[in-house]
Amino acid sequence: MKSGLKPIRALVFGVAALAVSLTAQPFVPAAFAASQISATVNKTAITTGDVAKRVAFLRLQRTKGNLNKIAQQQLVDEYLKRQEVLRVQMSVSTQEVDAAYARFAASNKMAPEQLSKLLQQAGVGADHFKAYIAISMSWPRVVNARYGSSGRMSNQEVVSRMLQNKQKPVTTEYFLQQVIFVVPASKKGIVGKRKAEAEASRAKFPGCDQAKIFAATMHDVSIRSLGRVLAPELPEDWKPLIEKAKGNTTGTRVTERGVEYLAICKTRQVSDDYAAEVVFRAEDLGKQKDGENPNEAKYVEELRKKAQIVYN
DSSP: OOOBOOOGGGTSTTSOOOOOBOOOOOOOGGGGSOOOEEEEETTEEEEHHHHHHHHHHHHHTTOOSOHHHHHHHHHHHHHHHHHHHHHHTOOOOHHHHHHHHHHHHHHTTOOHHHHHHHHHHTTOOHHHHHHHHHHHHHHHHHHHHHHGGGGOOOHHHHHHHHHHHTSOOOEEEEEEEEEEEEOOGGGGGGHHHHHHHHHHHHTTOOOGGGHHHHHHTSTTEEEEEEEEEEGGGSOTTTHHHHHHOOSSBOOOEEOSSEEEEEEEEEEEEEOSHHHHHHHHHHHHHHHSGGGOOTHHHHHHHHHHHHSOEEEO
16 A cells, blocks of 8 residues: 655644655564563653554654664653653643544545554554654643743844845734633533534624623633734644634634634734744744754753663
């Protein structure tokens, strides 16, 4: 079977683009053999089975080199990240991961079940891929929370860049509200019903000024003002929906809180100094190799120095 899959970046933002192709590869049955401990990270074990699945994943990416060594190191770093994500309580929800998995499958014209079957045949497995997705989605949030304000440019840097460009950059400014159809953790079975309610409400949304009155007419719906957000600052998981929005609301998303959509209260083009800084910072991040946040490696290295890591 030969199937070219679109880059994983299409579903996981803030991650290096990984061109995955499920071209028939030699299957490595070690993933299903009796597992031994390959390494421990703060007393949490990484098994040889885990490493074998990552090696299979690396083969799909056509990675070259000592795949066992690369796989082991990737997993050590991911375990460090996972432990930090849990410590600061910024993990994405199971629903968000499943939704991302389904989007990736759909982008390759497959049902999630078909993608799971292909991954199983390749020796990776859906659970391993979903664990990878979860970290890839959660980790940028943790990094941004830690370093978000440290990337500010000085006024001198902004002016210098504007002089180089000979004009101030122009970007879109959004004023947004978040509409949340709450789904309690104990009632995840009602997500489908709540999603239908959220979709139906979009056609009746009266505008941001009346949003709270509108929400009060429905059960467990909350409104949160997000204020001013410039286009380069839009959250990656919402950005496509905002850009494709027709009318004053975006499409819905299932999140850890329930089913949400954004109300677009107002948009305008701006070119003030703050907007210029935001655009320049976004350009600089885009120039980083593979689009990675330069603070990610620094953060992981800090975690590594504090951690107890044992390789077997």
